[in-house]
Amino acid sequence: MTxxxxxxxxxxxxxxxxxxxxxxxxxxxxxxxxxxxxxxxYPVLNEEYAVRIARDWNVKHDGSGYVTRFEVDTEFLRRYPVRRAGGRTILELWVPAEELDEFNAHVVGGIEVVHEFH
Structure with missing residues (x-):
């Protein structure tokens, strides 16, 4: 039994x-x-916030912006407190760069592009 x-x-x-x-x-x-x-x-907890950054910042600075969506083991994420970076829906996790390999090990499934802006 699994x-x-x-x-x-x-x-x-x-x-x-x-x-x-x-x-x-x-x-x-x-x-x-x-x-x-x-x-x-900085992964974010709200799709609308991610869209705003990709559309309004990435396009301006990089010529295009993308919003990706991915799943991470919930238990693992408890180590990162939710940070409010503005309004009540502007929520992020702050993952220290030195912990990114461990964070990646807890990504479940793949990373997918869900929005694209040019």
Whole structure:
């Protein structure tokens, strides 16, 4: 008898074309390491917030923006308190760059693109 699947939490990540290509190269399974000036990885808890960032920031700075959706083991995520970065729906998790490999190990299934802006 197999164990029931562990509960997961849906997260979104607004991203530009460079980061998205690195996710593609991982087989849609992992987020790339942070750059030295990026000490935190910020997945968000609200699709609308991710859309706003991808559409309004990534397009302006990178020429295109994407919203990805992925599932992460809920129990693992409890180590990261939810951070409010503005209004009541502007919620993020702050994952230290040095913990990103462990975070990626708790991604369940693949990372998928759900919105694209140019």
């Amino acid at each position: 164990a029931p699947p562990r509960p997961t939490t849906t997260l979104w990540r607004p991203t530009g074309p460079v980061e998205l290509e690195l996710v593609r190269e991982s087989g849609w399974r992992a987020w790339p390491p942070r750059l030295p000036e990026q000490p935190i990885f």
